[in-house]
Structure formats: structure tokens, C-alpha cells
Amino acid sequence: MAAQAQQETALDPAQDSVRDREIGVEQEHLDRVYHRLEEKIHEAEFLMRDAAQRGQVGTPGALAERDAQVFRAGVHLSRLNNEFEDFLFGRIDLLPGKDGKKGPDGAYTAVEPAEGAVRPDNTADIAETLHIGRIGVLDEDYAPLVIDWRAPAAAPFYRSTPVDPGRVVRRRVIRSKGRRVLGVEDDLMRPELKAFLDGHELPVIGDGALMAALGQARSHTMRDIVASIQAEQDLVIRAPAASVTYVEGGPGTGKTAVALHRAAYLLYQDRRRYAGGILIVSPTPLLVAYTEGVLPSLGEEGQVAIRAIGSLVDGAEATLYDAPSVARAKGSYRMLKVLRKAARGALELNDSPQRLRVVAFGRRLELQAEELERIRRTALGGTAPVNLLRPRARKLLLDALWERSGAAGRHADPELAAELRSSFDEDISSEDDFIAFLDAWWPELSPRAVLAAMADERRLGRWARRILNPGEVRKVARSLKRDGLTVHDIAMLDELQSILGTPARPRKRRELDPLDQLTGLEELMPVREESQRERAERLAQERIEYAHVIVDEAQDLTPMQWRMVGRRGRHATWTIVGDPAQSSWSDPDEAAEARDEALGTRPRRRFRLTVNYRNPAEIAELASKVLALAMPGSESPSAVRSTGVEPRFTVLRESLGQTVREEAARLLDRVDGTVGVVVAMNRREEARRWLAGLGDRVVALGSLEAKGLEYDATVVVSPAEIADESPAGLRVLYVALTRATQQLTIVSGERDEPNAAGVPDLLRD
Numbered sequence: 001m002a003a004q005a006q007q008e009t010a011l012d013p014a015q016d017s018v019r020d021r022e023i024g025v026e027q028e029h030l031d032r033v034y035h036r037l038e039e040k041i042h043e044a045e046f047l048m049r050d051a052a053q054r055g056q057v058g059t060p061g062a063l064a065e066r067d068a069q070v071f072r073a074g075v076h077l078s079r080l081n082n083e084f085e086d087f088l089f090g091r092i093d094l095l096p097g098k099d100g101k102k103g104p105d106g107a108y109t110a111v112e113p114a115e116g117a118v119r120p121d122n123t124a125d126i127a128e129t130l131h132i133g134r135i136g137v138l139d140e141d142y143a144p145l146v147i148d149w150r151a152p153a154a155a156p157f158y159r160s161t162p163v164d165p166g167r168v169v170r171r172r173v174i175r176s177k178g179r180r181v182l183g184v185e186d187d188l189m190r191p192e193l194k195a196f197l198d199g200h201e202l203p204v205i206g207d208g209a210l211m212a213a214l215g216q217a218r219s220h221t222m223r224d225i226v227a228s229i230q231a232e233q234d235l236v237i238r239a240p241a242a243s244v245t246y247v248e249g250g251p252g253t254g255k256t257a258v259a260l261h262r263a264a265y266l267l268y269q270d271r272r273r274y275a276g277g278i279l280i281v282s283p284t285p286l287l288v289a290y291t292e293g294v295l296p297s298l299g300e301e302g303q304v305a306i307r308a309i310g311s312l313v314d315g316a317e318a319t320l321y322d323a324p325s326v327a328r329a330k331g332s333y334r335m336l337k338v339l340r341k342a343a344r345g346a347l348e349l350n351d352s353p354q355r356l357r358v359v360a361f362g363r364r365l366e367l368q369a370e371e372l373e374r375i376r377r378t379a380l381g382g383t384a385p386v387n388l389l390r391p392r393a394r395k396l397l398l399d400a401l402w403e404r405s406g407a408a409g410r411h412a413d414p415e416l417a418a419e420l421r422s423s424f425d426e427d428i429s430s431e432d433d434f435i436a437f438l439d440a441w442w443p444e445l446s447p448r449a450v451l452a453a454m455a456d457e458r459r460l461g462r463w464a465r466r467i468l469n470p471g472e473v474r475k476v477a478r479s480l481k482r483d484g485l486t487v488h489d490i491a492m493l494d495e496l497q498s499i500l501g502t503p504a505r506p507r508k509r510r511e512l513d514p515l516d517q518l519t520g521l522e523e524l525m526p527v528r529e530e531s532q533r534e535r536a537e538r539l540a541q542e543r544i545e546y547a548h549v550i551v552d553e554a555q556d557l558t559p560m561q562w563r564m565v566g567r568r569g570r571h572a573t574w575t576i577v578g579d580p581a582q583s584s585w586s587d588p589d590e591a592a593e594a595r596d597e598a599l600g601t602r603p604r605r606r607f608r609l610t611v612n613y614r615n616p617a618e619i620a621e622l623a624s625k626v627l628a629l630a631m632p633g634s635e636s637p638s639a640v641r642s643t644g645v646e647p648r649f650t651v652l653r654e655s656l657g658q659t660v661r662e663e664a665a666r667l668l669d670r671v672d673g674t675v676g677v678v679v680a681m682n683r684r685e686e687a688r689r690w691l692a693g694l695g696d697r698v699v700a701l702g703s704l705e706a707k708g709l710e711y712d713a714t715v716v717v718s719p720a721e722i723a724d725e726s727p728a729g730l731r732v733l734y735v736a737l738t739r740a741t742q743q744l745t746i747v748s749g750e751r752d753e754p755n756a757a758g759v760p761d762l763l764r765d
């Protein structure tokens with residue numbers, strides 16, 4: 001952060017005493033906060049005991065409210081004690097505001113200082129001090145002890161910059177653990193100003209919280225960034241929820257972090273609206289596992305579902321990846337046409353009956369294959385879901401049988417004719433042969449059954465004629481034969497579900513009570529209504545639509561995946577974050593078209609994040625060489641820090657496995673946190689074996705799995721192999737090169753053509 005006042009160093013004893021004093025000041029405040037919370041708990045407990053003693057005193061509503069209050073207070077304190085390591089993390093010291101108005105959180109609302117707040121000799125008095133934390137706490141007079149980070153009054157903590165300071169003079173990050181304050185770091189937003197708080201000059205400690213946060217060792221889970229959200233990120237987090245918020249930014253600019261904080265912010269802003277749920281779509285289960293702790297650390301759980309794109313369909317979990325050429329066929333719009341044909345074609349699988357025989361009015365009636373085929377085609381006309389067309393097909397069969405029966409002209413009186421027809425329909429419909437025929441001839445199809453039918457190459461060839469080429473048909477059919485589902489199969493299953501439809505089922509009646517049956521009571525009682533809770537549970541189970549959908553790594557979604565995600569947010573507002581330069585999908589234009597279709601005509605609000613908080617400048621610079629090849633003309637985000645450690649280049653020694661293992665071990669010695677080894681997808685298993693026994697700080701990843709993740713150090717194995725993997729290979733390599741927060745080692749394989757210094761061809765100037 002610019003213009004940090006670094007008036008002190010830890011080595012200066014005088015400064016140390018100022019630091020200790022300031023830590024003491026914050027400790028006092030934190031003690032007050034905890035004291036207040038305990039008071040609230042006691043208050044609530046007292047109310048509860050009192051309520052219990054007085055039995056029915058008070059309206060039921062008031063009693064319920066008390067219970068709820070006790071419950072909330074209890075949850076509050078247990079969270080504070082157990083989960084929030086740094087519950088209170090910020091403070092701003094502010095000049096007096098333009099108007100004297102206070103907001104609902106007890107803080108003054110004006111963003112700009114009052115005229116005359118700064119005196120001509122560049123001195124000023126601090127008029128207000130606000131502490132910022134994960135949740136808000138008021139004192140007994142309703143003055144704010146802690147402001148929730150998402151409240152409007154907290155915005156200046158994130159937004160204020162030395163260029164545009166508003167009322168903020170000093171911005172402080174407080175580091176604490178449990179109930180103990182460990183440290184403070186200050187930034188001065190008006191370094192030229194001499195400001196006084198209670199008559200004493202405002203002290204300034206430390207060298208910036210952002211750098212401290214960025215330098216920390218990484219673990220296998222992501223941390224929240226509440227204490228150091230930067231102004232351009234804050235604009236996205238607090239953007240109004242209407243329509244579509246669209247965020248682009250290079251690697252490490254905080255897109256994922258911003259997306260998660262935005263979910264928490266939206267819930268805070270309008271909890272009722274988002275009771276419909278927020279869905280965060282993530283590219284891989286690894287990234288889900290990496291990020292899922294962030295929301296609980298912000299005090300939000302329950303209403304946010306973070307799901308990998310391969311886990312969006314209930315009961316189906318992707319465990320496999322497709323080869324790039326198969327993925328291209330399965331993910332593109334062309335597959336939609338194939339699925340539509342397959343869903344209709346699957347009705348005619350080999351065991352479909354070729355003849356219908358029934359007896360009506362004492363006569364045997366029969367429909368042959370040709371007639372049945374004609375009826376099926378008529379029933380399938382249009383685009384209605386196949387499973388919902390069964391009643392129509394049944395009706396057409398009955399029409400044809402009626403015709404065949406010759407009964408049509410028997411009565412001139414239309415009423416009698418209609419009566420005859422309806423008893424004809426009733427007779428036939430209840431005939432066992434007819435029911436069995438219909439079940440076999442128009443079975444209810446499941447998405448899985450259709451997908452399984454597509455594994456037959458000849459059949460798929462028929463359905464995909466002039467849509468996929470024979471090579472693609474062969475490969476897709478073969479891939480569908482494997483046990484297990486791929487990420488792209490999931491979007492196909494979801495599409496099939498919508499093409500096939502689900503017939504309405506009769507409502508499940510409540511379990512019969514044997515006693516009721518004996519007494520006949522069951523017959524007298526009306527069918528029990530669903531309770532409100534049961535209804536809520538049922539809706540939650542059935543829910544595929546959300547109130548807000550956040551798509552992370554949006555550049556990777558295929559057209560079929562956009563359709564799947566779009567179905568989950570038909571009435572939602574959206575936040576889309578991504579980076580076209582990191583796209584692993586080969587046809588970005590087609591994907592953009594599908595995205596626009598999913599989002600409809602909703603207006604978009606666009607943002608761009610420009611600063612890379614992950615990679616040191618040395619690594620970012622190397623990665624920018626690949627960016628220039630992958631997306632000529634696009635700009636790299638600027639790295640916010642530098643470590644002085646250049647990327648290391650090595651060539652394969654005895655064997656690739658041995659070399660990689662040695663390099664990983666070397667990095668494990670040099671960093672405190674994690675090491676990621678990124679290889680081409682087809683080397684994943686091999687790479688896991690190479691690293692066996694090195695401990696759980698090191699992991700092997702296929703190039704596509706590295707998406708969104710970060711490590712203290714990474715080993716990127718054979719850039720050429722990764723780049724040659726798919727048409728989007730260079731962009732995937734760019735992802736691989738931008739995962740490290742501290743050190744990067746490149747191991748060249750045979751295809752990399754390294755020069756004497758070990759630098760592979762792709763990474764040379």
C-alpha cells in the first residue's frame with residue numbers, strides 16, 4: 001500500500017514501548033467487547049429463566065423472540081471463542097464529517113470531512129474512532145463497539161487511499177488470537193497531517209498489513225482477507241446486487257477471494273432475499289476444498305453452497321477427466337443436438353415391442369410396427385420433454401385402436417358416441433396387456449439410461465450424423481463405456497434431465513397408522529397438510545434454483561456447462577469472475593455465446609482487478625512471457641511485491657521422476673508452507689508416485705487441477721508437455737506458472753529444448 005508511514009522499527013526500544021502501549025489500547029477495547037458480549041449472554045439467560053418461571057407470561061411471539069435472542073447470543077459467544085482467531089481486526093480514526101448524521105450502526109455517515117476539519121497549519125482532531133470486526137457489537141448505549149465489516153460505516157476502512165482519503169486519517173489492522181491482541185499495523189491515509197486524539201498526537205506503528213498478509217506461509221486452505229481488502233476489490237464486493245456483476249482480472253488479483261467475500265456481503269445486506277440461497281460454482285473439487293473454510297470464518301454458513309462444476313447434479317459426481325478432443329465434443333453446442341436426438345431415439349432401443357394386441361368389445365385389435373412407428377413420430381413432434389409425452393402417446397394409441405375397432409360410426413347421437421368412446425378408453429387402459437405394452441414402448445427414461453445408450457458406437461453414430469465426425473463418435477462412445485463419470489458427462493446428464501423432464505408423481509401420503517386403519521379413522525381424516533418445516537426441507541432438497549449465482553473461473557465453462565449453470569439461476573442475480581487468459585476451453589467465442597444466453601439480457605456492471613497479490617514480480621515476469629504467446633496483446637496484472645528470488649531452471653538428470661523429486665524436496669527445505677508439483681494431465685498418477693514419502697506439504701497436480709490453487713512454491717514439469725496437451729495448452733501453462741507465492745522451479749523434459757542455462761524454448765525471450 002502506498003504512502004505507508006513507517007515511523008518506527010522494531011529495533012528501537014522507544015518505538016517498542018509505543019507499540020506495546022498501542023497494543024495495550026487495543027487490548028482494552030477487545031476486553032470491553034468480550035465483557036459486553038458476556039453481559040448480553042447473561043441478560044439473555046436471565047430472560048430465559050425468567051420466561052420459564054413465569055410460564056405463559058407474555059405473548060407467544062415475545063417468548064419465542066426471547067428464546068431466539070438467547071440462542072443468538074449463545075451462538076455469538078461460542079463463535080467468538082472458538083472460530084474467530086482475529087474477531088476484531090481493524091480500526092479507523094476519522095475526521096469530523098460534513099453533516100452530523102449517524103447511521104443505524106451508530107457511526108457518522110458522511111464520507112467527506114467537514115469544512116475546516118483540517119486547520120491551516122495542517123493539524124486536525126480525530127472526531128471518531130471505529131473498530132471493525134467480523135460481526136457488529138453495540139455497547140449498552142447503542143454506541144458501536146465493533147462495526148460489522150460489511151456495514152456501510154466500515155467501507156472507508158477498505159476504500160480510503162492516500163489519493164482519496166475521505167475522513168480517514170489512520171487505518172489500523174489489529175492482529176489477535178482468541179482474546180489476546182498480538183500486534184497492530186498502521187497505514188496513514190493523510191501522511192502530511194498532524195492529527196490529535198484526545199490531545200495526544202496519533203502514533204503510527206508497523207509497515208503495512210497487506211505485505212504482512214502476503215508474506216505468510218500458505219496452507220492447504222485459503223484464508224479470508226477481511227483485514228486487508230483493497231479499494232478496487234472492495235468496489236466489487238459491495239457492488240449492488242442487481243443484474244450481473246462481471247469481474248475480470250489476471251492470476252492472483254483476488255478474484256476468488258473477492259467472490260467469497262461478496263457472498264458474505266450480499267447475505268449481510270439482504271438476508272431475506274438470499275434465503276433462496278447463493279450458489280458458488282467452482283472449477284474443481286480441489287478448489288472447493290481449498291476455499292470452503294473462508295465463509296465460515298466470515299460468520300456465514302448454510303445459505304451458501306460451494307459446488308464443483310462436476311458436482312452440480314445431485315446423485316452424480318464426476319471423478320474422471322476427458323481427453324481434450326473428447327471434452328471438446330462433449331462440451332460444445334453440437335452435443336446439445338446429439339442429446340436431443342438421443343433422448344428421442346432411446347425410446348426405440350432393441351427391446352421396444354413391435355406389436356400391440358388388445359381385446360375390446362369382444363374383438364381382438366392389433367397395431368403393427370409401422371403404425372406404431374407413425375404414432376411415436378407424431379407424439380414426439382415438437383420439443384416437449386420426452387417423459388411428459390407419454391400421456392399424449394397413450395391417447396394416440398387409443399385413437400388408432402378406436403379407429404381399428406370400427407365402433408366410431410356406430411352411434412349417430414354424439415353423446416352416446418362419446419360415452420362409448422370413453423368406456424372403450426377406460427376398458428383398454430385398464431387392460432394388463434396394454435399397460436405392459438405402454439411401459440415397454442414408452443418407458444420413463446432416465447438421463448443415465450440415455451447416456452448409457454450413447455455408449456454404443458453405431459447408435460451414437462446414427463444420433464450424431466452430420467453433427468460429430470466419425471472419429472469423435474468413436475471416442476465419445478468409448479469414453480461413455482468407462483466406469484465413472486467425467487466432468488463433461490455431468491453437464492450432459494443435466495441437459496438430458498431437462499430434455500426428458502420428470503413426470504409429476506402422486507404426492508406421498510403420510511404413513512398409515514395401523515390403529516387409524518382399524519378404527520376407520522384414516523378415512524375420516526383429511527389428508528394431512530405438509531408442515532411449514534417439511535415444506536422448507538422438501539424445497540431445499542429439490543432446489544436447483546438459487547437467488548444469486550457466483551461463477552468462479554468462469555472462463556473455463558463450456559457451452560454445455562453454461563446451460564447447466566444457467567438453469568440454476570433463471571431468476572437470480574449473478575457475479576461472474578474470470579480471466580480469459582487462463583481459459584482451458586478451446587473455443588472462447590462459443591462459450592461467450594452460451595454465457596450470454598444463460599445471463600439473458602440482464603444489464604452488466606463490469607470491473608477489472610489489476611494487482612497481482614500472489615506472485616512475486618520475478619515469477620509474474622516469467623509468466624508474462626507465456627501470456628504474450630497465449631494471448632498476444634493482453635496485459636499482465638502488476639505484482640505487488642518482489643522477493644529477489646528468481647525462478648530456477650533445471651534439466652532432467654537421471655530420470656524425470658528423480659529430478660522432480662529432488663527439486664520438490666529442495667523447495668520443501670526453503671519454504672514453510674506448501675509445495676505444488678504441476679504436470680501434464682496424463683502424468684498425474686506417475687507424479688504422485690514420484691513424490692511418495694515426502695510428506696503432506698507437497699502435492700502433485702495435473703495441469704487442469706491446478707486451477708485457482710496456490711502454494712508457497714511450485715515445480716512446473718515440462719512446460720512443452722503442458723502446452724501441447726490441448727488447443728488451449730498455452731493458457732493452461734500460464735495457469736501453472738502463476739500458482740506460487742514465493743518460489744518457482746521449472747524442470748525441462750526432452751520436448752522442452754532447454755538452452756545451456758536450462759531455460760526451455762517456450763520461456764525464452
Ligand SMILES: Nc1ncnc2c1ncn2[C@@H]1O[C@H](COP(=O)(O)OP(=O)(O)OP(=O)(O)O)[C@@H](O)[C@H]1O
Nearest residue numbers: 225228229230251252253254255256257613614708
Ligand atoms: N487484499 C488482499 N489482502 C491479502 N491477500 C490478498 C488480497 N487479495 C488477494 N490476496 C491473496 O492473493 C492470493 C490470490 O487470490 P485469489 O486466489 O483470490 O486470486 P485469483 O484472482 O482468483 O487468482 P487465479 O485467477 O490465479 O485463480 C490469495 O492468497 C489471496 O488471499
